[in-house]
Amino acid sequence: MPAPTAFMAFSSALTGFSLVELFGTGVADTYYDALVHILSQATVDELLAAYEPGGEAGLPRLLAHPLYGPLARNVIKLWYTGSWEQLPPAVVLRLPVAPVDNVPRVISAETYLEGLMWKAIGAHPMGGKPLGYGVWAEAPAGHTH
Amino acid sequence: MLDQALKHLHDELQKAIELEFSTIPPYLTAMYSIKPGTNQAAYDVIRSVVMEEMLHLTLAANVLNAIGGRPALNVAELLPEYPIKLKFTDRQFPIGLLKFSPEAVDTFLKIEMPARLIPSGRLAGRPDRMLLGGFRDVDLTGRTIGEFYADLILALEDACAQYGEEQVFCGDATRQVDTRYYYNGGGEALFINSLKTAKQALGLIVDQGEAGGDSLSDGDTTFGQAYEVAHYYRFNEIRQRRYYAPTDKFGDQPSGPEMLVDYEQVYDMRPNPRQQDLPAGSELAGLMSEFNELYSGFMNVLHEAFNGRPDALLQAVTLMFSLKYKAIELLKNPIPDGSGQHAGPGFEFVGAPVAARMLMADGPATAEAAPAREPVYDSV
Incomplete structure (x- = not known):
């Protein structure tokens, strides 16, 4: 399903990437669907509701929260690596997460290619999005001396 | 004769x-x-x-x-x-x-x-x-x-x-x-x-x-x-x-x-995407501008390649890939006007931008102003 505005705003604040950059990955809906599948709609709604009143200014508090903190960090990892990281046992105890859904994995071939980490370091994902012969001799995109 | x-x-x-x-x-x-x-x-x-x-x-x-x-x-x-x-x-x-x-x-x-x-x-x-x-x-x-x-x-x-x-x-x-x-x-x-x-x-x-x-x-x-x-x-x-x-x-x-x-x-792209049709100052307009700059830089390098510096084409390859990824980024972005339509690559030439100047810096500048003349195309 289409990622709601609240999820996009939350993701932008967590990752430091603009909405256009996040939409530009083309996998926002994939991530939102994955979160709903793994955590349940109720938990995702709760997480977004916990973020909204404080907004970006309230992020440090949210990240320190025993339940929302680990969830938010997993959302960051999701965007940066395209992968789901296993939630800590203490969190799983409080959530209705099926063990089979909490297995660390790359969400899809596309999310691997679209991980924000590649953009952040000015490189292309290994084995994907090539830039042509000899490009390894060039400085990373956005690199300044 | x-x-x-x-x-x-x-x-x-x-x-x-x-x-x-x-x-x-x-x-x-x-x-x-x-x-x-x-x-x-x-x-x-x-x-x-x-x-x-x-x-x-x-x-x-x-x-x-x-x-x-x-x-x-x-x-x-x-x-x-x-x-x-x-x-x-x-x-x-x-x-x-x-x-x-x-x-x-x-x-x-x-x-x-x-x-x-x-x-x-x-x-x-x-x-x-x-x-x-x-x-x-x-x-x-x-x-x-x-x-x-x-x-x-x-x-x-x-x-x-x-x-x-x-x-x-x-x-x-x-x-x-x-x-x-x-x-x-x-x-x-x-x-x-x-x-x-x-x-x-x-x-x-x-x-x-x-x-x-x-x-x-x-x-x-x-x-x-x-x-x-x-x-x-x-x-x-x-x-x-x-x-x-x-x-x-x-x-x-x-x-x-x-x-x-x-x-x-x-992706439901709005036909004939143009810079001027995106909300001025928006992030999306910024992305379009980046694309058009890159495209123009690419055309400048291509021009160099066909005017005495064939090795510039090797550099142009990297620009072509970058253009592709930026075009796709635009296509994945909904235009924030509630229409549900998506942005897309404009392919608008904006002159000689930074990328081209950087790539040309290591060789003699051979760009010559081509004679101005009517284009092959009419605008519709």
Whole structure:
């Protein structure tokens, strides 16, 4: 399903990437669907509701929260690596997460290619999005001396 | 007199370059609008055609350089502003930047139409005169791209017969962009230094585009390449959702295996995306601006490559990939106006931007202002 505005705003604040950059990955809906599948709609709604009143200014508090903190960090990892990281046992105890859904994995071939980490370091994902012969001799995109 | 003949040939070949180039952004836009992991067959078909258009552009530029001309690729007036209109004597139609759709495929079929599929046309002898786009005073011959090239070959032959081949093929050999610089791109970039090689190059363009005789094949099976039909027929495969079989002949509809085409699995791009149509100052406008800067930088490097610095083409490859990823980023972005439509690549030339200046910095600046002149295209 289409990622709601609240999820996009939350993701932008967590990752430091603009909405256009996040939409530009083309996998926002994939991530939102994955979160709903793994955590349940109720938990995702709760997480977004916990973020909204404080907004970006309230992020440090949210990240320190025993339940929302680990969830938010997993959302960051999701965007940066395209992968789901296993939630800590203490969190799983409080959530209705099926063990089979909490297995660390790359969400899809596309999310691997679209991980924000590649953009952040000015490189292309290994084995994907090539830039042509000899490009390894060039400085990373956005690199300044 | 020789000067006049050469001038005429230079103008015609420059038009060929503009014509070949003008097809590339529409093909790329349709291709990139396809959602990842879907419509793979259609994506591959469009990609195979666009690679050959890039080869055609290179071959036309090589022929132009071989006869002492100077290809111009970084002049705003000569670059297409979509939608453009392509005019032949007996037909004209707009070419826009469209998402992958039946409408886009129909336009592609019109562009690549072989002469013998035009019912009213003369099939033998010298083709009728036609006007292409904005050249109101300069008439080109031919009702199709293939006929345009057929006439170019005739004009080259005439000039050689009249003034001698060596007088006509007087270009500097170091300006040729051959296989040392052009690789993996729809065929071999031929080194042009004679009438024979020029005819080979222009003949290849026609064969890949239209095919000849009773065959649908593009005739290119060197190095064990698979059977491949010419451009028009490749687009017809998408439209009919079925591949041609090697036994299919002219006039047949495709009878090979089925091709899966799903026009729903496409980013719903607003037609003919332009910078000015995005909210000023928005992040999306910023992304479009980055794309247009990159595109302009790329055109500048391409211009360098065809004007004495063929090795610049190797750098241009990186820019081409960057353009692709930025175009796709735009296509994945909904326009924030509630329409549900998506942004897309504008292919708007904005002059010489930073990227080009950086890439040019390590070599002599050979860019020369090309003479201002009417473009091949009309704006619609």
